[in-house]
Amino acid sequence: MVTLEARSRVAPWASERAQRRLTELESALGGLDAAGVVRAVADALGGHRRAFDEEGIVLYAGTNTMSPRALAVHQASVSSRPSMGWPGEKFQAGLDHLDVLETLAPLRMAALMDGRYAEVRLQSATLANLACYTAFARPGDTIAVLPEAAGGHASHHAQGAAGIRGLRVVDLPYDAAGFAIDHARLPAFLRRERPAIVVIGASLMLFPHDVAAVRAACDEAGATLIYDASHVAGLIAGRRFQRPLADGAHVLTMSTYKSFGGPPGAAIVTRDEELAERVSAAAYPGLTANYDAARLAPLAVTAAELAETGPAYADACMAGATALAAALQASGFAVAAAELGWTTSHHVAVEADAFGGGDEAARALAAGGIYLSGIGLPGQPPGEPMGGLRIGTQEVTRRGLGPDRMPAVADLMARLLIKGEDPARVRPDTLALRASAGEGL
Secondary structure, eight states, X not given: OOOSTTOOSSOTTXXXXXXXXXXXXXXXXXXXXXXXXXXXXXXXXXXXXIIIIIIOEEOOTTOOOOOHHHHHTOOGGGGGSOOOSSTTSOSSSSOHHHHHHHHHHHHHHHHHTTOSEEEOOXXXXXXHHHHHHHHHOOTTOEEEEOOGGGTOOGGGSTTTHXXXXXXXXXXXXXXXXXXXXXXXXXXXXXXXXXXXXXXXXXXXXXXXXXXXXXXXHHHHHTOEEEEEOTTTHHHHHXXXXXXXXXXXXXXXXXXXXXXXXXXXXXXXXXXXXXXXHHHHHIIIIIIOSSOOGGGHHHHHHHHHHHHHHHHHHHHHHHHHHHHHHHHHHHTTOOBTTGGGTSOSSSEEEEEOGGGTOHHHHHHHHHHTTEEOEEEOOTTOOTTSOOOEEEEEXXXXXXXXXXXXXXXXXHHHHHHHHTSOOOHHHHHHHHHHHHHTOOOOO
């Protein structure tokens, strides 16, 4: 128990686990002079770079690394230059060069993601979703979303952006065994609940949605359909997995990193001019004044690269996921959705109750240099600890660990979790596997 005197000064309301870590750091870092702060920052950055960029095997579904060409055009100094308004009528004069980025990035993003209009100024997909909620619903309206245990993101639910907007949240009918929306129940559900917005797309997406069927039910109920592609945007850009806007989604929201592999931030894409205008007004001046314009250069480059190499990259990510799922199953793990073929995306889910739950299992893997996260699984009772591990193959694909290396990854995970080996013995083999990576995509 954290005593009153030992509570964190940063977040005294945090959990006991967080309080212990925070108070430890506050004790070590308090009272540093400027030189001490510089040293602490350098040490933290160096340790993070070694763990994730040089030595570790990163299977976390919510991350990626930018390509060398995208990194080369990411100029931090641009972030400190305010840019408010459309090119040609900005509050700040002399930004003609940024006008190029502010035109190029949305054009490339809209074309790549099957749309006509792209809003690219928002800093996260949570803010992109909030912009859509602001544009398409009023406080008190209903929003229908995937259950949290089925991968429904926090920004879709009452504790996140939907609650901030004052929306009433209801869970879409879901077939946990089929890892899919229950389409037999969906039309009657939407007629009864009359949501202003329906959101599909999830933090765990093993299989595509039947977007056309959801759109038909939304049309009958008068709802706007949003597809949150944050985790699968790279596959969609590669013309794989599915094409949400072509299949009927009104709007696509997305993170621009994760499987997409660009800089941190978001995009909102649509084919509908009227919807695009409403989203634009919500984004600016509604939710932003200045924004990080430095994102736009690497975003435009990433979109241009994916237009050329996206199919091969998406295929490799998906092949890696299938290979890893098969190897994990052969190593003794219970891989989710085995009867459905495990996955058709770059995601894999593993049942983790035998290892103390997803969070505990992720910590054990991190000690051996393998980084991923826990996740809830469909059918899991509400309020229980995360029962699964979520794996994404997008970063290891970019770093050169292809499908042929996935049995070795599965073996390392089995040594840490199933065999219970000391992470100190496993970690050198993790580093060796990472060092053996070939040329990435």
